[in-house]
Amino acid sequence: MSEQELKALRVRIDSLDEKVLELISERARCAQEVARVKMASLAEGEVPVFYRPEREAQVLKRVMERNKGPLGNEEMARLFREIMSSCLALEQPLKVAYLGPEGTFTQAAAMKHFGHAVISKPMAAIDEVFREVAAGAVNFGVVPVENSTEGAVNHTLDSFLEHDMVICGEVELRIHHHLLVGENTKTDSISRIYSHAQSLAQCRKWLDAHYPNVERIAVSSNAEAAKRVKGEWNSAAIAGDMAAGLYGLTRLAEKIEDRPDNSTRFLMIGNQEVPPTGDDKTSIIVSMSNRPGALHELLVPFHENGIDLTRIETRPSRSGKWTYVFFIDFAGHHRDPLVKSVLEQISQEAVALKVLGSYPKAVL
Numbered sequence: 086m087s088e089q090e091l092k093a094l095r096v097r098i099d100s101l102d103e104k105v106l107e108l109i110s111e112r113a114r115c116a117q118e119v120a121r122v123k124m125a126s127l128a129e130g131e132v133p134v135f136y137r138p139e140r141e142a143q144v145l146k147r148v149m150e151r152n153k154g155p156l157g158n159e160e161m162a163r164l165f166r167e168i169m170s171s172c173l174a175l176e177q178p179l180k181v182a183y184l185g186p187e188g189t190f191t192q193a194a195a196m197k198h199f200g201h202a203v204i205s206k207p208m209a210a211i212d213e214v215f216r217e218v219a220a221g222a223v224n225f226g227v228v229p230v231e232n233s234t235e236g237a238v239n240h241t242l243d244s245f246l247e248h249d250m251v252i253c254g255e256v257e258l259r260i261h262h263h264l265l266v267g268e269n270t271k272t273d274s275i276s277r278i279y280s281h282a283q284s285l286a287q288c289r290k291w292l293d294a295h296y297p298n299v300e301r302i303a304v305s306s307n308a309e310a311a312k313r314v315k316g317e318w319n320s321a322a323i324a325g326d327m328a329a330g331l332y333g334l335t336r337l338a339e340k341i342e343d344r345p346d347n348s349t350r351f352l353m354i355g356n357q358e359v360p361p362t363g364d365d366k367t368s369i370i371v372s373m374s375n376r377p378g379a380l381h382e383l384l385v386p387f388h389e390n391g392i393d394l395t396r397i398e399t400r401p402s403r404s405g406k407w408t409y410v411f412f413i414d415f416a417g418h419h420r421d422p423l424v425k426s427v428l429e430q431i432s433q434e435a436v437a438l439k440v441l442g443s444y445p446k447a448v449l
């Protein structure tokens with residue numbers, strides 16, 4: 086390519102950027118107007134709701150449907166995700182607590198769902214995220230709920246039994262683990278590998294094959310593992326890209342998870358009910374009396390009404406020995422007439438039924 090051609094293309098890019106800039110600014114002004122309208126139409130004592138997950142899901146879906154490339158749908162939606170995040174911050178800067186410390190996959194999930202224009206607050210434990218939301222110190226919390234290799238995150242499920250919380254969204258993240266070392270690490274003398282217990286489990290076969298005799302030390306998070314390695318010469322950490330960048334570690338081996346499709350699903354928790362979008366999920370907790378056939382009775386109404394169950398998990402109820410609660414996710418919104426009637430049928434058989442929330446299926 087000649088210098089002249091390059092110059093001409095850059096002039097074109099500059100002029101396109103000016104238009105993009107003007108359009109983004111116009112969009113942002115529009116969002117400010119939306120905020121004004123929301124404030125003006127409040128009833129006495131009503132609190133304005135600026136963040137609208139159902140609308141955000143629609144916007145992102147529309148972008149993906151209309152995108153003609155060459156950028157991929159996900160890439161394009163990610164750009165719009167950030168534009169919308171900044172527009173919302175003009176209306177109301179959202180505060181989001183997540184399972185920290187900085188650099189965890191949960192932080193990456195929070196950014197994927199809300200974009201980067203939020204005020205994010207790392208918490209030391211899942212229960213603290215719940216408490217922070219319950220206390221009203223933040224608008225939303227982000228917690229992991231299940232991993233495709235290791236299964237349920239029990240701390241999260243149990244926290245739902247203790248706190249009244251509404252699930253307002255979900256996000257799925259592909260989890261890639263790397264073996265990370267610091268600049269002072271003697272790579273042929275590694276005698277300890279730190280990581281979160283779930284991550285150590287997700288890389289078990291790789292560790293057995295490559296570091297069979299090295300001590301595996303479970304710590305509170307992958308980011309904590311990365312932090313420890315920074316100051317030690319004989320250790321390594323298993324963590325993701327965010328933690329590697331944050332603590333200035335380099336990858337000794339990349340993508341070491343045993344299953345290449347290793348993914349984690351995260352939930353957004355708050356106290357805001359989300360209206361239907363037409364493509365939603367609902368999460369409920371049900372406790373049944375301890376008798377034969379109880380689980381069957383619980384599942385029959387879903388089957389008979391053609392409602393797609395996406396997940397079922399059992400946990401001890403914590404209110405009696407050998408009694409259990411079921412965590413169930415299914416397609417649909419609790420305001421859909423069909424779902425409503427199924428929930429009514431179940432509540433007649435159940436000891437207790439609680440709708441944790443209906444929310445748009447993950448778009449990104």
Ligand SMILES: O=C(O)C(=O)C[C@]1(C(=O)O)C=C[C@@H](O)C=C1
Pocket residue numbers: 116119120135136137138140141144168169170172173176
């Ligand atoms: O449509 C709204 O209610 C808006 O506030 C606008 C907007 C957007 O930028 O598109 C911003 C924040 C909301 O979460 C959803 C959408």
